[in-house]
Amino acid sequence: MGTRLDIDLDRSSPVPLYFQVAEQIAEAIRKGELAPGARLDNEILLAERLGLSRPTIRQAIQYLVDKGLLVRKRGVGTQVVHGQVKRSVELTSLYDDLRRAGQEPTTRVISLQPVGADEEIAAVLGVAAGTQVLRLERVRYAGGEPLALLHNWLPAGLGPLTAQALEERGLYELLRAAGVRMRVANQRIGARSAGPAEARLLDERRGAPLLTMVRTTYDDQGRAVEHGSHVYRASHYSLEVTLIER
Amino acid sequence: MGTRLDIDLDRSSPVPLYFQVAEQIAEAIRKGELAPGARLDNEILLAERLGLSRPTIRQAIQYLVDKGLLVRKRGVGTQVVHGQVKRSVELTSLYDDLRRAGQEPTTRVISLQPVGADEEIAAVLGVAAGTQVLRLERVRYAGGEPLALLHNWLPAGLGPLTAQALEERGLYELLRAAGVRMRVANQRIGARSAGPAEARLLDERRGAPLLTMVRTTYDDQGRAVEHGSHVYRASHYSLEVTLIER
DNA sequence: GACATCAGAATGTCCTGACAAATATCGACC
DNA sequence: GGTCGATATTTGTCAGGACATTCTGATGTC
Structure with missing residues (x-):
């Protein structure tokens, strides 16, 4: 009753x-x-x-x-219902999100090579300037259309990252498979106009608006394991988030 | 077919x-x-x-x-649907964020008036089309510079919102003071180029990249209490979030 | 070309009806 | 007191049906 x-x-x-x-x-x-x-x-x-x-x-x-x-x-x-349950936000990768959303993500690796870390990259990865880190440049496609241009820097030695593996699986998936325990990431979301090179790679006109995301991801020991700078075609991508009052 | x-x-x-x-x-x-x-x-x-x-x-x-x-x-x-991806972050307002960042946010109210809700606004606010809702248009400044152009729609009767109060305090602060318990918001973040009118209001050139955020906020009873459509000068604004692995 | 009208297409809303499945309760038995 | 089977309770699933509302495209008129 x-x-x-x-x-x-x-x-x-x-x-x-x-x-x-x-x-x-x-x-x-x-x-x-x-x-x-x-x-x-x-x-x-x-x-x-x-x-x-x-x-x-x-x-x-x-x-x-x-x-x-x-x-x-x-x-x-x-x-x-008994009152709302508080939740932390979820760390996911674009690759994971696209797959979950039912879009076929594919990846083209533009370059994958060790470089000496400049001052900025050294600072965010917590290494000395000049230290060899891995620099990765990729184009991410969704449904056959270019969607995002992704630059990533990773400390050396995190795992056997090859261009082929990166074209078949998402970066975070490969890092997890290599035993990296990603726990927290700081991300900055912004916008700017496309420069000539990235416009070409993304099949966009020069000056087209791009959604930008710069992220640094840390493992469970608090070490930076990845720094990423991504740009997305604003005509093809928007980010939907659910915000929760703490 | x-x-x-x-x-x-x-x-x-x-x-x-x-x-x-x-x-x-x-x-x-x-x-x-x-x-x-x-x-x-x-x-x-x-x-x-x-x-x-x-x-x-x-x-x-x-x-x-x-x-x-x-x-x-x-x-x-x-x-x-043209697919979307989702991530969760903390619900705050721009005003709160700017103050927390030590920038002096100020606000100019362009207009504040009841309007009949069109189909789209009615749907997101959960009211019948034609119902009177409050429509608010403001420019947000940080450090004396225009930063964002904010359009908000609110169900009628949430509290005594005046132009003066809105120029002195943030919208969410006023809503909280009126007893509105905001708990969850869905937000879409994107980017596009500035049109002429908003370029003028934001002291930007036409075609400048804008960061766009469309948000619907719900109270603890699941009712929509605010719908906002904001554009930010990409040259002056980016969003920082912390992401956590579940 | 603009506008009004109308028919068709498709979803939205509401109804009646029936059986299945999961869970809780109860009574018998040990 | 614990176990077990039967029963009751309630939601879950599925079917068929009808009318209302919104939207689109075609057509006619000016």
């Missing part, structure tokens, strides 16, 4: 019935009339009381489930 | 039929058999071809809509 709900339906309203039900349940939750953990009447009882069909009630409930306000369980019932 | 899909159904499988349909459509999208923008067969045709009911087909499609793979429009049809 759930908490008694007062729900008014206006069948002359353009607002769909399922939505009216959902909004009034949400309002009852907001006002505390439905406390966290409280059970709602079962679907059939709710439908009868409101003079609606069960699919309509289920649609209203599903809407609130999607919003994170309700949780349902077969044989048990529908319940008001 | 949509793209031809090959879908095999196994009615002896414990996997629900709607789920089998959804997974095979997702697979076709991932393999490129359904390209971004491709139209699916209409619901009734799909149902007939697969020997399923329309509600079952609709449930499969809704599942993929929720996953961000498909988009539907009444009278038009169902289409494969």
Whole structure:
């Protein structure tokens, strides 16, 4: 037996019935009339009381489930969710994200070679200037279209990174396979216009807007394991994030 | 007429039929058999071809809509989405960030007025089209320089928002003071070139790269409390985030 | 070329109905 | 008190149906 709900339906309203039900349940939750953990009447009882069909009630409930306000369980019932759970943000790579999004990412390695670290790269990787680090330049394609130009610098010795492996798998996947435990990354997101060389590589016009991301990734010992500077075609790429209040 | 899909159904499988349909459509999208923008067969045709009911087909499609793979429009049809990728970071406001960074943020309110919500704004704010919402246009300065042009839409009645208050405090600060408990926001980050009007307001040249952020913020009851469309001078602004491995 | 109208296409909403599956409860038995 | 089977409860899945609403394209008129 759930908490008694007062729900008014206006069948002359353009607002769909399922939505009216959902909004009034949400309002009852907001006002505390439905406390966290409280059970709602079962679907059939709710439908009868409101003079609606069960699919309509289920649609209203599903809407609130999607919003994170309700949780349902077969044989048990529908319940008001206990408060929001705090989450940390997730460190992923473009390659992982593209695959998860159902786009076929492919990669062309432009160059992969050891170089002496200049002052800036040495600072972010935590090595002495002049130290040999690995410099990587790639173009990332999605659905056959160039999407991003990726420059990465990595300390030497992290694993056998070859051009072929990098064309078949994402960088982070290879690092993980080599035992690197990436834990945290700092990233700066910005925008600028494309220069001639990168415009050519990305099949864009000069001056086209590019979304830029510069990132330094650290392992579980706090050591920098990768520094990346990526540019994305703004016409083909945007970043969607979910922000959470701490 | 949509793209031809090959879908095999196994009615002896414990996997629900709607789920089998959804997974095979997702697979076709991932393999490129359904390209971004491709139209699916209409619901009734799909149902007939697969020997399923329309509600079952609709449930499969809704599942993929929720996953961000498909988009539907009444009278038009169902289409494969141009894919997006997601990452999570902390919810803050530009004003908060600038103050924390020691730059003196100031704000000029260009306009603040109630307007009838168009279809798009109504959809993101969860209100009926035509409902009065508050539309806000501001320029944000940092260190005396224009930095960002901010458009915001808010449901009516969230609190006494005046132009003067908005020039003295950040929007999120005012909303919090009014008792709005912002918890989650979805944000899309992109880039484009400046048009003439915004170039003028931002003291930029036409065509200069702008960092764009479109955000919808929800309170602890899952209600949309703000929709913002912001553009930032890329020459003066970048976003820094910390990413964490799960 | 602009505008209005209309028909067709497709999704959105709501309804009735039935059976399956997961979980909780209850009573019998040891 | 613990175990087990039966039963009740509730959601999950699927089917069929109808009407409403939105959008698009074609057509006609000016």
